[in-house]
Amino acid sequence: MSKKEKYRVDLGVSGGIAAYKAIEVLRLLQKSDCEVRVAMTRHAIEFIQPLTFRALTDAYVLVDDYAPENPDPIAHINFSQNIDLFLIVPATANIIAKFANGIADDFLSSTYLASTAPVLIAPAMNTTMWENAATQRNIEQLKKDGVRFVEPISGELACKTVGTGKLEDVENIVAQALNLLVQSPKSKVQNSKYDDKNFNAKVNAQELETLDFGLWTQDLLGEKILITVGGTREAIDPVRFISNHSSGKMGFAVAKAAEKRGAKVTVIAGATSVEPPENVNVIRAISAEEMHRAVMKELENATVFIGAAAVADYRPVKQAATKIKKNKNILHLELEKTPDILSDVSKIRHDGLLVVGFAAETENVVEYARSKMQKKNLDLIVANDITKNGAGFDSDTNIATILRRGDKEKIELPLMSKREMADIILDEVIKLR
Numbered sequence: 001m002s003k004k005e006k007y008r009v010d011l012g013v014s015g016g017i018a019a020y021k022a023i024e025v026l027r028l029l030q031k032s033d034c035e036v037r038v039a040m041t042r043h044a045i046e047f048i049q050p051l052t053f054r055a056l057t058d059a060y061v062l063v064d065d066y067a068p069e070n071p072d073p074i075a076h077i078n079f080s081q082n083i084d085l086f087l088i089v090p091a092t093a094n095i096i097a098k099f100a101n102g103i104a105d106d107f108l109s110s111t112y113l114a115s116t117a118p119v120l121i122a123p124a125m126n127t128t129m130w131e132n133a134a135t136q137r138n139i140e141q142l143k144k145d146g147v148r149f150v151e152p153i154s155g156e157l158a159c160k161t162v163g164t165g166k167l168e169d170v171e172n173i174v175a176q177a178l179n180l181l182v183q184s185p186k187s188k189v190q191n192s193k194y195d196d197k198n199f200n201a202k203v204n205a206q207e208l209e210t211l212d213f214g215l216w217t218q219d220l221l222g223e224k225i226l227i228t229v230g231g232t233r234e235a236i237d238p239v240r241f242i243s244n245h246s247s248g249k250m251g252f253a254v255a256k257a258a259e260k261r262g263a264k265v266t267v268i269a270g271a272t273s274v275e276p277p278e279n280v281n282v283i284r285a286i287s288a289e290e291m292h293r294a295v296m297k298e299l300e301n302a303t304v305f306i307g308a309a310a311v312a313d314y315r316p317v318k319q320a321a322t323k324i325k326k327n328k329n330i331l332h333l334e335l336e337k338t339p340d341i342l343s344d345v346s347k348i349r350h351d352g353l354l355v356v357g358f359a360a361e362t363e364n365v366v367e368y369a370r371s372k373m374q375k376k377n378l379d380l381i382v383a384n385d386i387t388k389n390g391a392g393f394d395s396d397t398n399i400a401t402i403l404r405r406g407d408k409e410k411i412e413l414p415l416m417s418k419r420e421m422a423d424i425i426l427d428e429v430i431k432l433r
C-alpha cells in the first residue's frame with residue numbers, strides 16, 4: 001500500500017562535539033522513510049556511543065572493519081555499494097582532508113573512496129580550523145570532485161569563540177540530503193523544485209514541513225487533479241445563508257498529498273476553515289451554482305475529478321435582495337435542488353477521466369455509498385460515518401470505507417489522520433489507471 005520508496009543513506013559520523021546532532025539527523029531521515037546505516041570514526045566514538053546508533057538503526061555500527069566483532073569482512077565495500085547518498089555529519093577538518101587526498105586509513109575514508117554515490121558533507125569545527133588555507137583548499141578540491149557541502153554557520157562554538165564553524169541546523173542538513181535524494185536515479189521526480197540551482201539555498205523549517213518528511217514517489221506525475229473542497233453557502237438574503245460544517249480539511253489533505261506525488265492540482269474551494277496547501281491552484285466558489293460553473297470550466301483539463309466538497313443539496317428558490325426583517329412569527333423558506341456537480345461531471349466525463357466521490361452518512365453507510373456510486377456513475381467512493389468519534393467535518397482524523405466500481409470488497413480505513421487517508425485514497429485512484 002505504501003507509495004514511499006526507500007532511499008538508502010550511509011551516515012558517517014566523525015569526531016567532533018557536534019556528533020550528537022547526527023542522532024537527530026538519523027531520526028529525521030528515518031522519518032522521511034530512508035533506510036540509514038551508520039559508520040563512525042574512532043574519534044567520533046569518544047563523543048557518542050556506537051550503541052546509540054545501533055539501537056536506532058537496528059544494525060551494526062561500523063567503526064573499524066578489522067574489528068573481530070565486525071560481521072562483514074569486506075564491510076567498506078559492501079557498506080558503500082547500492083546507496084543513494086553518503087552523508088557525513090559532522091565532518092571534521094581531518095576527515096575532509098582525508099577525503100580530499102584519497103587517504104583511506106580508516107573505515108569512513110575507505111568507504112568514501114569505494115563509493116560512487118553522491119556525497120554530502122556537513123562540516124563542524126573551530127573557526128580557525130575552518131578558515132585555515134589547508135581546509136579551504138581541501139573543500140575546494142572536494143567541490144571540484146563533485147562533493148556537496150552544507151556549509152557551517154556562524155555562532156557560538158563549543159570552544160566559546162564566536163565565528164563560522166557551527167554545524168548547520170539539522171533540519172537544513174536533512175532537507176538538503178532529501179533534496180539530493182529526490183534527484184537520485186531512484187526518484188522519478190523530474191520537476192523537483194529542490195533543483196540544483198536551489199541546492200545551497202537555506203531550507204527553513206516550514207519548507208521542511210512541506211517536504212513532509214517523505215520522499216514521495218512521483219506516481220501522479222502527469223495527472224491533473226480537480227478537487228472540490230469545503231462547504232457551499234446558499235444565500236437567503238445579503239446576510240444569511242444555508243451551509244454545513246465542512247472545514248475543507250479532507251479535501252485539502254487530498255490536494256496536498258496529490259501535489260506531493262507529482263500531480264498538478266486545482267482546487268475549487270467553497271467555505272473552508274483551514275488554509276489551502278501550497279503549490280495548488282485554488283479557485284474560490286461560494287455557492288453550489290458557482291462551484292458547478294467553476295468545475296465545468298476546469299474539467300476538460302482534468303484527468304481525475306474528486307468531489308470532496310459538502311455541496312448544499314438545496315438552496316432558497318429566491319434570494320431576498322434586502323435583509324429579511326423579523327416581522328413574522330413563522331417564516332417559510334422555499335428550497336430547490338442545487339445542481340449535482342458530481343453527477344454532472346460523470347455525465348459528461350471524457351475518456352480517461354476518473355471520477356471519485358465522497359459520501360457523508362449517518363446510517364447505512366456502505367449501502368447508501370454503494371448506491372451513490374452507482375447512481376452517480378463513480379469509479380470510487382469514500383464513505384464516512386460522520387457520527388463516529390474521530391470522523392467527520394472539523395476533525396483532523398477520519399474513519400472511512402472505500403468502495404470501488406465493480407468490486408464487492410470494501411476497504412475499511414480505521415481512525416487515521418486525514419493526511420494519511422488522503423494518500424490511501426490516491427493509492428486506490430492510481431490502481432484504477
Ligand code: CTP
Nearest residue numbers: 307308309311313339340341342357358359360
Ligand atoms: N455532491 C455534488 N454536488 C451536490 C451534492 C453532492 O457534487 N449538489 C457530491 C459531493 O461532493 C460528494 C457526493 O456528491 O462527493 C455525495 O455527497 P452527499 O451529500 O453525501 O450525497 P448526496 O448526493 O447529496 O445525497 P444525500 O444528501 O441524499 O445523501
